[in-house]
Amino acid sequence: MGFRCGIVGLPNVGKSTLFNALTETAAAQAANYPFCTIEPNVGNVGVPDPRLAKLAAIAGSAKIIETQLGFVDIAGLVRGASKGEGLGNQFLGNIREVDAIVHVLRCFENDDIQHVDNRVDPIADAETVETELMLSDLESLEKRVPNLAKKGQQGDKEAKLAAVVLGRALDLLRDGKPARLTEANDVEERRVLDQAQLLTAKPVLYVCNVNEEDAADGNALSQKVFDKAKAEGAQAVVVSAAIEAEIATMPHEDRGEFLAELGLVETGLARVIRAGYELLHLLTFFTVGPKEARAWTVEAGSKAPQAAGAIHSDFERGFIRAETIAFDDYVACNGEAGAREAGKLRQEGKEYVVHDGDVMLFRFNV
Numbered sequence: 001m002g003f004r005c006g007i008v009g010l011p012n013v014g015k016s017t018l019f020n021a022l023t024e025t026a027a028a029q030a031a032n033y034p035f036c037t038i039e040p041n042v043g044n045v046g047v048p049d050p051r052l053a054k055l056a057a058i059a060g061s062a063k064i065i066e067t068q069l070g071f072v073d074i075a076g077l078v079r080g081a082s083k084g085e086g087l088g089n090q091f092l093g094n095i096r097e098v099d100a101i102v103h104v105l106r107c108f109e110n111d112d113i114q115h116v117d118n119r120v121d122p123i124a125d126a127e128t129v130e131t132e133l134m135l136s137d138l139e140s141l142e143k144r145v146p147n148l149a150k151k152g153q154q155g156d157k158e159a160k161l162a163a164v165v166l167g168r169a170l171d172l173l174r175d176g177k178p179a180r181l182t183e184a185n186d187v188e189e190r191r192v193l194d195q196a197q198l199l200t201a202k203p204v205l206y207v208c209n210v211n212e213e214d215a216a217d218g219n220a221l222s223q224k225v226f227d228k229a230k231a232e233g234a235q236a237v238v239v240s241a242a243i244e245a246e247i248a249t250m251p252h253e254d255r256g257e258f259l260a261e262l263g264l265v266e267t268g269l270a271r272v273i274r275a276g277y278e279l280l281h282l283l284t285f286f287t288v289g290p291k292e293a294r295a296w297t298v299e300a301g302s303k304a305p306q307a308a309g310a311i312h313s314d315f316e317r318g319f320i321r322a323e324t325i326a327f328d329d330y331v332a333c334n335g336e337a338g339a340r341e342a343g344k345l346r347q348e349g350k351e352y353v354v355h356d357g358d359v360m361l362f363r364f365n366v
C-alpha cells in the first residue's frame, strides 16, 4: 500500500529528531545546524492499536503484527524555496510525493539551538513554509490552467473540466489561500484535484515540538498553534521530539515509568501516528488466527475485494466473499465460534464497504 506522511518544516526545528523517534532508529542524522538533512530519510512505523492485543488474547494468536504507516523526513524549507533557494525545488519535489504533511513547528526556547530567523515564533514559521508551498502551487497552476483551457476549447472534455476545477484552486492561491479549500462538486472534480498533486491540497497535521517540561500540557506557543489549527479545521499535537527520541532508545519495559514521571499516559509518537492515520482517511481491518493477529490498512470507503487485495492480489482477483465480524461482536462473543453461534458472523460480498475494526476472513478461488 504505502501511505506516506512527509515531515516538513523550517530547518533545525526537530524534524529528524522526530523521525528517529518514530522509527526507533538513529537512521536520520539530527544535529544542531540548519540543512543537516538533504536527502530524505524514509521509514515505516507500526501503528499502535490496543485492539490487536485483545484479539490475540481471545484467539490465542502467537504473534501480533501492527499495520504500517510510512514517514519521510524531508529537508528544511526556507524563504525563497519556491524560487529554488536552498535546493528548494528538490525539497518541494520530495513533498509532492507524500500523501499528507506533518508540519513540525518549533515551540521551544533554547538559546543553544539556532533558529534560521533568530526568533521562536511557530505561527510566523508556519506562514513562511505555507507561503512557499502556495507560491509553488501558484506558479505551477499559472502555467497549467491556460494550457488546459486551450485544450478544452479544442474539444478535450477532461481538460475542460480540469481547467475549471484547477481554475478555482488558482483563484484561491492568488488570494493567499491553500488549494485544500477548493470546492469539488462531485467525484470527477475531486479526482481532478487529487491528481493535480498540489502541495497545499495535502492534509496537514501540526506537530508542536516543545521542551521536556511542556511535554504533557504544551505551552503558550503550542496553544497559538492549536488556535491556528482549529481555525483551519486542521489537527495539532504536542510532542517533545528530544524526549521522544530518548524514550525510543529505552527498553520497552522502562518506558511506562519514564512517561509517568513526565505526566504522560502514552508517547507523543502514538498520537502523531494515529493523527497521521486519520489525516489520510485510512481505516484498519483485522485478520485473526492462531499464528497471528494482524492489522491491515485500506482507504475509507474501500470494498471487501480491495481489502482482500491489501493482503494479496490473488485474494482480490479470486474474491468470493468475506466472512466478517465487527470488532465489538468478536470481543463480546469471545471469538469466531461464539460470533458464528450468535449470528454475528456475516457473509459479505463484492459490494460490502469495509468498516473500521472488521475482523475478516476472505474466501477466494484462483
Ligand SMILES: Nc1ncnc2c1ncn2[C@@H]1O[C@H](COP(=O)(O)OP(=O)(O)OP(=O)(O)O)[C@@H](O)[C@H]1O
Pocket (backbone or CB within 6 Å): 009, 010, 011, 012, 013, 014, 015, 016, 017, 018, 029, 030, 031, 032, 033, 034, 035, 036, 037, 038, 075, 076, 077, 108, 110, 113, 209, 210, 211, 212, 239, 240, 241, 242, 243
Ligand atoms: N524539543 C526539543 N528541545 C530541545 N532541543 C531539540 C528539541 N527537538 C530537537 N532539538 C534539537 O534541535 C536540533 C535540530 O534537530 P534536527 O536535526 O532534528 O532538526 P531538523 O528539523 O531535522 O533540521 P534540518 O532541517 O537541518 O535537517 C538538534 O540539536 C536537536 O537535538
Ligand SMILES: [Mg+2]
Pocket (backbone or CB within 6 Å): 015, 016, 017, 029, 030, 036, 037, 073, 074, 075, 076
Ligand atoms: Mg533533519
